[in-house]
Amino acid sequence: MAESLAFEFAPAIAVLPFVSFLVALLAGRYLPKKGAIAGMVATGGSLLLSAWTLFAVHTGHAYQQTLYTWVGGELVDFELTFGILLDPLSTLMLVIVSTIAFLVHMFSLGYMNDDGQTGLPRYYAELGLFTASMLGFVFADNLLMAFMFFELVGLCSYLLIGFWFREAGPPSAAKKAFLVTRFGDYFFLIGVVGVFATFGTSMFGGPGVDDSFVHVAEQALVGEASVNTFGFEPQTWFTILGLLVLGGVMGKSAQFPFHTWLPDAMEGPTPVSALIHAATMVAAGVYLVARMYGFYALSPTALAIIALVGGFTALFAATMAVVKREIKQVLAYSTISQYGYIMLALGGGGYVAGVFHLTTHAFFKALLFLGAGSVIIAMHHNENMWDMGGLKEKMPVTYYAFLSGSLALAGIVPFSGFWSKDEVLYETLVHGLGGSPILLAAYAMGLIAVFFTGFYTVRMVLLTFHGEPRSETAADPEPVRWNVKLPLAVLGVLAAVAGVINLVPVHAVVSAVPEILHDWLYHGPTGLNGEHYHELITNDAFAGYTSGELLGLGETGTLFASAGISLALAVAGSLLALVLYRGPDPAEHTDKLGALKPVLFNNYYQDEYQVWLAEGATVRVARLADRFDRGIIDGLVNFVSSLSLFSGDRLRRVQTGIVTNYAALLTLGLTLLLVAFGVMQGWFV
Amino acid sequence: MAVPVQYYLVFSTLVFCIGLFGVLTRRNALFFLMSVELMLNAANINLVAFSFYHGNLTGQVFSLFTMALAAAEVAIGIGIILVLYRNFADVDVTSATTLRW
Numbered sequence: 001m002a003e004s005l006a007f008e009f010a011p012a013i014a015v016l017p018f019v020s021f022l023v024a025l026l027a028g029r030y031l032p033k034k035g036a037i038a039g040m041v042a043t044g045g046s047l048l049l050s051a052w053t054l055f056a057v058h059t060g061h062a063y064q065q066t067l068y069t070w071v072g073g074e075l076v077d078f079e080l081t082f083g084i085l086l087d088p089l090s091t092l093m094l095v096i097v098s099t100i101a102f103l104v105h106m107f108s109l110g111y112m113n114d115d116g117q118t119g120l121p122r123y124y125a126e127l128g129l130f131t132a133s134m135l136g137f138v139f140a141d142n143l144l145m146a147f148m149f150f151e152l153v154g155l156c157s158y159l160l161i162g163f164w165f166r167e168a169g170p171p172s173a174a175k176k177a178f179l180v181t182r183f184g185d186y187f188f189l190i191g192v193v194g195v196f197a198t199f200g201t202s203m204f205g206g207p208g209v210d211d212s213f214v215h216v217a218e219q220a221l222v223g224e225a226s227v228n229t230f231g232f233e234p235q236t237w238f239t240i241l242g243l244l245v246l247g248g249v250m251g252k253s254a255q256f257p258f259h260t261w262l263p264d265a266m267e268g269p270t271p272v273s274a275l276i277h278a279a280t281m282v283a284a285g286v287y288l289v290a291r292m293y294g295f296y297a298l299s300p301t302a303l304a305i306i307a308l309v310g311g312f313t314a315l316f317a318a319t320m321a322v323v324k325r326e327i328k329q330v331l332a333y334s335t336i337s338q339y340g341y342i343m344l345a346l347g348g349g350g351y352v353a354g355v356f357h358l359t360t361h362a363f364f365k366a367l368l369f370l371g372a373g374s375v376i377i378a379m380h381h382n383e384n385m386w387d388m389g390g391l392k393e394k395m396p397v398t399y400y401a402f403l404s405g406s407l408a409l410a411g412i413v414p415f416s417g418f419w420s421k422d423e424v425l426y427e428t429l430v431h432g433l434g435g436s437p438i439l440l441a442a443y444a445m446g447l448i449a450v451f452f453t454g455f456y457t458v459r460m461v462l463l464t465f466h467g468e469p470r471s472e473t474a475a476d477p478e479p480v481r482w483n484v485k486l487p488l489a490v491l492g493v494l495a496a497v498a499g500v501i502n503l504v505p506v507h508a509v510v511s512a513v514p515e516i517l518h519d520w521l522y523h524g525p526t527g528l529n530g531e532h533y534h535e536l537i538t539n540d541a542f543a544g545y546t547s548g549e550l551l552g553l554g555e556t557g558t559l560f561a562s563a564g565i566s567l568a569l570a571v572a573g574s575l576l577a578l579v580l581y582r583g584p585d586p587a588e589h590t591d592k593l594g595a596l597k598p599v600l601f602n603n604y605y606q607d608e609y610q611v612w613l614a615e616g617a618t619v620r621v622a623r624l625a626d627r628f629d630r631g632i633i634d635g636l637v638n639f640v641s642s643l644s645l646f647s648g649d650r651l652r653r654v655q656t657g658i659v660t661n662y663a664a665l666l667t668l669g670l671t672l673l674l675v676a677f678g679v680m681q682g683w684f685v
Numbered sequence: 686m687a688v689p690v691q692y693y694l695v696f697s698t699l700v701f702c703i704g705l706f707g708v709l710t711r712r713n714a715l716f717f718l719m720s721v722e723l724m725l726n727a728a729n730i731n732l733v734a735f736s737f738y739h740g741n742l743t744g745q746v747f748s749l750f751t752m753a754l755a756a757a758e759v760a761i762g763i764g765i766i767l768v769l770y771r772n773f774a775d776v777d778v779t780s781a782t783t784l785r786w
Contacts, residue, residue: 655785656785657781657782657784658778660708660709660710660712660779663705
């Protein structure tokens with residue numbers, strides 16, 4: 001009874017922040033904290049409801065309900081609906097999103113209100129709408145609804161990145177984020193249409209949904225169902241559909257080559273960056289892959305591409321983070337890199353590992369951004385790490401929380417990031433060793449990225465908090481209040497201990513230690529649980545992954561060897577940074593990179609080539625097309641019209657206006673007719 | 686025996702051609718009207734000649750109608766010529782060309 005009540009209230013999880021959006025928008029200026037309180041109450045309520053549904057799913061079963069059918073009936077052979085799907089994955093994500101959103105609202109009190117910022121009602125309204133769209137996206141039960149909320153998330157991030165629209169940078173960054181992600185979403189939209197055209201439904205599944213597109217696709221591959229695949233082999237077509245949807249995922253989750261918007265998005269207020277990077281915008285992409293994982297698991301090609309893109313992005317972004325001077329830039333590239341890991345896990349067949357890293361990353365990345373926000377408050381909005389230093393003694397709460405998040409990010413045992421990153425790499429390694437060189441290549445890139453992650457993380461911590469203050473503001477920082485410290489403390493603890501939800505290596509030795517997340521995700525509804533995905537991954541008719549082992553080490557040996565290698569690399573990277581940047585007055589070592597330095601500082605010229613693509617190539621092609629349109633197409637039409645104009649002009653000269661001429665023509669015509677008539681009739685013969 | 690019908694036809698053709706010649710060569714609108722009158726009467730001659738030839742009165746009746754029509758036409762024609770004169774101070778048909786093109 002209690003669980004069904006929880007499900008009855010579930011839609012309110014997204015509705016509550018939406019109400020706070022309306023309240024802040026319409027009445028925000030009259031409220032004491034300009035809408036912050038309403039936002040906190042709403043997200044707090046969402047958090048409680050999410051936790052309640054999580055508990056209800058845990059004690060009972062998953063739940064799916066169609067709330068509203070907006071296209072349907074007898075005249076069309078498909079239905080477009082809004083509905084909710086509450087299963088282990090979505091309830092877990094709901095809890096994560098509402099937790100982070102709640103803490104970000106609280107932090108905003110310190111970052112925005114105490115700082116005397118203007119436009120606060122707009123800020124809280126957008127924050128509420130952002131949270132509402134992400135929560136709606138998370139519990140969407142079909143792909144079309146997911147797409148709509150996906151777009152809303154993109155819109156809200158556009159609004160929030162461009163919050164300080166009176167300055168030059170933010171509006172341009174907002175436009176860039178909007179356009180780049182929209183480029184990916186374009187493919188996503190085609191993918192949604194393709195899914196509808198193929199399966200006639202876009203339901204993800206869940207209890208009571210027998211013909212979800214994931215399930216039908218699976219049956220089509222084993223020959224138990226037939227769908228319209230437009231002349232392709234079913235597996236080829238499903239791969240194409242999967243890759244189209246993946247376009248949206250890569251745009252939102254900032255995967256190479258669509259990652260360029262994310263570092264620029266740092267122009268937004270820091271709490272917004274925390275929300276975007278940890279729980280909403282960027283997480284939406286990989287969450288979508290996890291949501292329809294049963295579909296991707298059918299196609300080894302799509303999985304290989306996901307893994308390769310993920311592994312490459314992880315390494316690529318990590319190398320760029322190494323040289324950055326602004327604290328938020330380092331964090332931005334680390335976000336890209338970490339989402340690369342999540343993609344790597346999902347592509348490598350590690351569904352649980354991917355969700356695990358998504359969870360731990362949400363906590364430690366929110367923590368790092370809020371920590372950076374705290375530092376930025378203290379530094380009067382100077383983000384350059386070379387102006388900081390020595391903040392450790394001045395702001396201990398921020399320091400220890402930030403350190404906890406940094407060690408988690410670097411993947412140092414026993415912080416949460418270690419356990420999840422290790423599992424990501426382990427899953428990819430064993431499936432790669434099982435006979436997939438592509439996965440091994442992706443694994444190798446992910447592994448090298450661990451070294452860089454350790455390096456840039458420790459470098460960031462040392463430059464920000466250690467050594468002597470390198471500027472006057474760093475020597476006398478602005479104090480922060482409880483509303484900054486409390487979220488940091490909560491997240492600091494979470495970032496340290498969140499790993500306990502899936503202690504795989506410990507479980508391998510002491511089986512009494514449970515793999516909570518693993519069991520949780522395996523416990524889901526038919527067709528939507530980890531166990532089923534594992535069967536799909538290992539089935540030769542679908543992805544056909546097999547597990548291998550490192551030479552003669554056995555399963556447990558491989559697990560520990562993998563963990564050992566990644567930990568050793570993380571420690572090596574950290575130690576290198578420690579050696580280079582310790583001491584009271586660290587020197588900048590970027591000159592040692594030689595020719596690489598400008599390349600890294602310019603982010604591998606990614607922006608340049610994309611600008612060239614836009615301005616050099618696209619504009620030129622557009623100009624050519626314009627010339628063709630105006631020259632050939634319009635020219636043809638104009639030629640026809642001028643031809644008739646010209647001939648009409650000549651022909652009207654016949655009308656002289658002189659009656660005598662008309663009479664002469666009349667007579668002439670009659671005579672000619674008579675003569676012709678006579679010739680035909682043979683009168684003159 | 687009376688005059689054969691061919692003579693009438695040749696006569697009416699001659700009258701018609703005189704009228705046509707007048708229309709084609711004259712520039713004075715009044716001469717136009719007179720020429721048109723000649724052409725109409727050529728047709729009337731034909732009607733009466735054939736009526737006589739066939740031995741019934743239909744043709745003659747029609748020629749009466751044509752005369753009535755011609756009277757009406759002259760009335761309108763002279764009206765037009767009057768307006769023409771008022772606008773152009775002339776009854777030359779070649780000068781009234783302002784409405785062309």
